[in-house]
Amino acid sequence: MSPAPTAHVESVDFVMLYIVAISVILLIGITVTMIYFVFKFNRKKGHQPVDIHGNLLLEVVWIVIPTLLVLSMFYFGYTSYREYRIKPDNPLVVDVTARMWQFTFKYGNGKMTDTLYVPVNTAIDLEMKSMDVNHCLYIPAFRIKEDIIYGQTHHLYFTPKEVGDYDIACAEYCGLNHAKMYTKVKVINDDQFTKWYGGNWQPVKTEIPKE
Ligand SMILES: [Cu+2]
DSSP states (O other): OOOOSSHHHHHHHHHHHHHHHHHHHHHHHHHHHHHHHHHHTOGGGTOOOOOOTTOHHHHHHHHHHHHHHHHHHHHHHHHHHHHHHSOOSSOEEEEEEEETTEEEEEOTTSOEESSEEEETTBOEEEEEEESSSOEEEEEGGGTEEEEEOTTSOEEEEEOOOSOEEEEEEEOSOOSTTGGGOEEEEEEEOHHHHHHHHTSOOOOOBOOOOOO
């Protein structure tokens, strides 16, 4: 498997796997128990139903265990969500304009492009506005997505740690050619970025621990 393009990917994928694993364990456990009980407590074999109303132990078990499971799902989901909602220190700000049906990226020196170029290991702040209707900027490989509501400014933060090309899609139906509203984010190294940007760029590096 190729390395995750951002640290956020690992935490989102962990939450996904955690919830799916719990769901699968519950599905198999409940189904197997159900089938087992159908045979074991078969009325034709003379079994009579037992009244379990008011059984304190049972009620505590079926309240406490699901509550802990759901709270743990919330905890992992919330901590993962928080890490991409908090504005990083000294990000490279890129203005994003969404319109039917394309994204335009504008940099501090006035450079404009329809493909997003970013330097690797640098915190990015996409400052996003719409010129017409609601859009949504979605980078599946980075597991990040943010609506761009007309009349509001929205932010999306990420720190790419792997060089490469990744898809950007509009994920909010915005009219006839919504399905074609795709572009790319190109994560390149500092030298390439400096050359592309045309000089005046001060990289602010974020510390990423070596694995
Ligand atoms: Cu759209």
